[in-house]
Amino acid sequence: MKTTIQESEKQLVAVLEGELDTAAAPEFEAAMQPLYDCQGREIIIDCTGLEYIASSGLRILLNILKKARAAGSRVVLRGVNEIIRDVFELTGFINLFEFE
Amino acid sequence: MSQQQGFLRRFRDKTGSSLGWIIAAVLVLEGLAVVERLYTRKMMGEELDRRAQIMLRRGELVLDFSLDMAELTMAEHKWDMESHLSSRDSAFSVVRRLLENNRQVVGACLSFVPGYYEGKGELFEPYGHRVGNEIHLQDLAETDHDYTDNPEYQSAVRTGAKSWGEPYQYGEDNQADLVTYSCPIRDKDGRIAAVCGLDLDVSWLGDTLNHHPFYASSYVLVLTRNGKPVAGPTHRPRMQKDEERIVALINDSTAVRQRKGPYTVLPFKERGHDRDGIVYLLSLSGDPYWQIATVNYTDEVYAPARKMRRYNLLVALVSLLMLLLILYRYVRNARRLSDAEVREARIGSELHVARNIQNEMLPKAFPAFPDRTDVDVYGTLEPAREVGGDLFDFFIRDEKLYFCIGDVSGKGVPSAMVMTVTHSLFRTFATRMSDPAHILNALNEALCRDNEATMFVTFFVGVLDLPTGRFRYCNAGHDHPVLIRDNKVTLLDAKANLPIGVFPDTRFEAQECPLPAGTTLFLYTDGLTEAKNEQRELFSRQRVLSSCAGEKDCRALVEKVSRAVRDFMGQAPQADDLTMLSIRYAPDSKEVLLSESLTLSNDVAEVGALGDFVKSLAARLSLAPKPAHDLRLAVEEIVVNVMNYAYPEGAEGKVQVDARADREVLRILVSDEGVPFDPTAAARADTSLSVEDRPIGGLGILLARGMVDSINYERTEGRNVLTLKKKLI
Numbered sequence: 001m002k003t004t005i006q007e008s009e010k011q012l013v014a015v016l017e018g019e020l021d022t023a024a025a026p027e028f029e030a031a032m033q034p035l036y037d038c039q040g041r042e043i044i045i046d047c048t049g050l051e052y053i054a055s056s057g058l059r060i061l062l063n064i065l066k067k068a069r070a071a072g073s074r075v076v077l078r079g080v081n082e083i084i085r086d087v088f089e090l091t092g093f094i095n096l097f098e099f100e
Numbered sequence: 101m102s103q104q105q106g107f108l109r110r111f112r113d114k115t116g117s118s119l120g121w122i123i124a125a126v127l128v129l130e131g132l133a134v135v136e137r138l139y140t141r142k143m144m145g146e147e148l149d150r151r152a153q154i155m156l157r158r159g160e161l162v163l164d165f166s167l168d169m170a171e172l173t174m175a176e177h178k179w180d181m182e183s184h185l186s187s188r189d190s191a192f193s194v195v196r197r198l199l200e201n202n203r204q205v206v207g208a209c210l211s212f213v214p215g216y217y218e219g220k221g222e223l224f225e226p227y228g229h230r231v232g233n234e235i236h237l238q239d240l241a242e243t244d245h246d247y248t249d250n251p252e253y254q255s256a257v258r259t260g261a262k263s264w265g266e267p268y269q270y271g272e273d274n275q276a277d278l279v280t281y282s283c284p285i286r287d288k289d290g291r292i293a294a295v296c297g298l299d300l301d302v303s304w305l306g307d308t309l310n311h312h313p314f315y316a317s318s319y320v321l322v323l324t325r326n327g328k329p330v331a332g333p334t335h336r337p338r339m340q341k342d343e344e345r346i347v348a349l350i351n352d353s354t355a356v357r358q359r360k361g362p363y364t365v366l367p368f369k370e371r372g373h374d375r376d377g378i379v380y381l382l383s384l385s386g387d388p389y390w391q392i393a394t395v396n397y398t399d400e401v402y403a404p405a406r407k408m409r410r411y412n413l414l415v416a417l418v419s420l421l422m423l424l425l426i427l428y429r430y431v432r433n434a435r436r437l438s439d440a441e442v443r444e445a446r447i448g449s450e451l452h453v454a455r456n457i458q459n460e461m462l463p464k465a466f467p468a469f470p471d472r473t474d475v476d477v478y479g480t481l482e483p484a485r486e487v488g489g490d491l492f493d494f495f496i497r498d499e500k501l502y503f504c505i506g507d508v509s510g511k512g513v514p515s516a517m518v519m520t521v522t523h524s525l526f527r528t529f530a531t532r533m534s535d536p537a538h539i540l541n542a543l544n545e546a547l548c549r550d551n552e553a554t555m556f557v558t559f560f561v562g563v564l565d566l567p568t569g570r571f572r573y574c575n576a577g578h579d580h581p582v583l584i585r586d587n588k589v590t591l592l593d594a595k596a597n598l599p600i601g602v603f604p605d606t607r608f609e610a611q612e613c614p615l616p617a618g619t620t621l622f623l624y625t626d627g628l629t630e631a632k633n634e635q636r637e638l639f640s641r642q643r644v645l646s647s648c649a650g651e652k653d654c655r656a657l658v659e660k661v662s663r664a665v666r667d668f669m670g671q672a673p674q675a676d677d678l679t680m681l682s683i684r685y686a687p688d689s690k691e692v693l694l695s696e697s698l699t700l701s702n703d704v705a706e707v708g709a710l711g712d713f714v715k716s717l718a719a720r721l722s723l724a725p726k727p728a729h730d731l732r733l734a735v736e737e738i739v740v741n742v743m744n745y746a747y748p749e750g751a752e753g754k755v756q757v758d759a760r761a762d763r764e765v766l767r768i769l770v771s772d773e774g775v776p777f778d779p780t781a782a783a784r785a786d787t788s789l790s791v792e793d794r795p796i797g798g799l800g801i802l803l804a805r806g807m808v809d810s811i812n813y814e815r816t817e818g819r820n821v822l823t824l825k826k827k828l829i
Contacts, residue, residue: 019711021707021708023705023707054733054737054803055740055800056740058799082726083725083729087803092788092789
């Protein structure tokens with residue numbers, strides 16, 4: 001699992017690559033820490049390289065979303081593949097996040 | 101108010117047609133009365149005819165007799181008179197003899213032709229008449245009475261024939277009615293010497309003929325051939341005018357008259373009196389050709405008919421009243437009856453609905469699990485009455501077969517209601533609990549809570565774990581189920597316990613035993629063991645056991661026992677509900693494609709190894725990326741869940757993952773030795789909530805359920821066992 005954060009004035013872009021299983025979750029949560037301090041900037045999570053996500057990963061994304069919403073930021077998931085989209089659908093997360 | 105209106109409306113409905121009947125009855129009665137009246141009038145008319153004829157014949161007889169007597173007297177004395185013509189003086193003695201002979205003759209005279217006795221004067225008329233018992237004789241010629249002017253005299257001299265004259269009044273106040281019979285008397289030479297006249301008193305005729313009239317105001321009149329009245333009811337002065345009118349009617353040749361044999365009938369209507377009447381007239385066949393008439397008034401003739409009509413009316417009125425009374429009673433009874441019918445029909449339809457509800461709740465689709473080969477279930481319920489107090493149910497949840505059978509004490513609607521409640525409670529509890537004892541405890545508490553009728557239920561709950569064959573059950577006073585295996589029929593070892601619904605604090609404990617493949621369970625209610633034949637013998641458990649032998653198939657078994665009990669009962673009535681349930685457990689032993697195990701410690705860092713393990717399984721089973729992903733995610737979520745919750749915080753433990761697959765199914769068993777924990781019992785996460793409301797937890801089990809075909813929890817031999825099943829075909 002590899003997580004890269006690119007910050008700019010208007011945007012925060014997180015690029016996720018690899019498999020986000022429960023074991024990788026603590027490390028991922030730490031890597032995503034800058035997103036918690038979004039200060040109204042738009043958050044884009046690029047999932048193009050994401051191959052797998054478990055409920056622990058979903059929980060972290062939900063936390064980010066809750067914080068961002070409180071700070072008035074949008075959260076956009078980009079490039080989610082079909083299989084992972086099914087996971088979002090099953091959990092109802094598909095209605096919470098914006099997808100592009 | 102509305103009830104009263106309802107009653108009125110019903111009364112109208114009921115009486116509507118009945119009123120028609122009453123009118124018809126009245127019409128029939130009236131019709132009969134009319135026919136009767138016509139018939140009666142006809143009879144009265146005939147009676148009048150007969151009576152009138154009798155009156156007339158009587159009058160005729162009386163007249164004939166009186167006149168004949170006068171004529172006879174004349175005939176007898178004619179010789180006497182003719183032989184004494186030679187002596188003028190002997191004429192007086194002849195007259196005396198005439199009077200002495202017939203007392204009805206009040207006067208007699210011999211009117212000699214003028215100058216018969218030469219030198220003795222022109223006229224000579226010796227005359228005698230009665231004064232009391234004396235007979236006075238005199239020569240009327242001496243009183244200057246010129247009898248030659250008398251028409252009777254002239255007629256007798258001219259024609260030489262006997263004749264009756266016109267009647268006339270005589271005496272003081274004209275109180276006597278007389279009529280004269282004249283006969284010429286001839287001398288030896290055949291010349292007419294004198295005319296003999298006999299005065300007949302007919303004053304008595306009126307009285308005699310009107311004595312005892314047939315109708316109160318009817319009377320008899322005698323008239324001459326010229327219509328002059330001779331006699332009538334003269335003692336009734338009021339009648340005088342009536343008499344005159346009737347005489348005028350008889351003499352009126354234009355009056356309507358009708359011949360009836362020798363009689364003439366003249367109907368009349370008295371003007372101003374409004375009295376109709378009929379006159380019957382008879383003429384004498386010989387001289388003096390008098391006429392006898394009888395006058396009858398219609399109102400008197402038909403008086404009996406009117407009287408009868410009044411009686412008939414009274415009878416009809418009474419009949420009508422009675423009819424009304426009968427109608428009233430009929431309507432009242434009909435209303436009561438229809439109320440009872442409505443009530444019965446309502447209860448009947450409610451019972452029908454109740455039975456439908458009951459039937460709806462029973463599993464009806466058989467074979468019960470057409471896509472399963474490891475288990476089959478068949479059950480029937482034949483209620484003794486419209487609604488029954490028995491129930492059975494079964495369903496599979498998380499690879500476990502939940503089933504129950506029960507019998508509510510009593511029969512009919514109350515027990516059926518308790519049964520329905522029990523049934524739905526079982527459904528509710530069995531979808532949340534997997535321990536049969538828990539289900540029974542919950543049922544018992546619920547039933548005791550509001551059980552004022554103290555109806556109890558004998559109940560048996562079984563939970564069969566289909567992957568492992570582990571059978572757990574709990575009995576509440578129900579008949580022991582039968583186990584059929586390898587042609588051996590035995591009873592399941594089940595503690596009796598109390599029925600549910602008796603004491604709220606009864607604690608049920610589950611029993612368990614492994615159910616080897618190829619076992620058939622047979623459950624029933626006491627309607628089976630207590631079915632009676634015509635000799636009132638019980639079917640008994642022994643016969644249940646013997647009729648179960650040698651049958652493995654669920655449906656065939658139930659049908660065989662049902663046939664056996666029907667044959668046994670014969671014509672005897674079914675006293676109780678007949679309920680049977682059979683379960684055959686026969687998991688196939690299939691070719692094993694794969695059997696792998698992995699043991700992990702309860703540390704989420706080990707999940708990486710788990711991922712690799714599942715990926716290798718998917719590769720060996722050649723799973724496509726999507727099912728491979730789903731399997732990995734489900735297993736990971738379940739294992740992580742166990743790692744997090746099976747062991748107390750900080751305690752180390754093991755989590756074992758076993759994978760077994762045949763051509764059809766991959767089963768992954770996740771087991772641990774931790775505290776009993778069933779993640780499948782957790783409430784399903786609500787996926788429709790908003791971001792703010794969405795809880796962080798509950799996602800794992802939700803994902804796991806969505807990724808495999810079934811997840812089954814089982815606590816067995818001190819271990820939590822979760823079985824994930826994923827179909828490969």
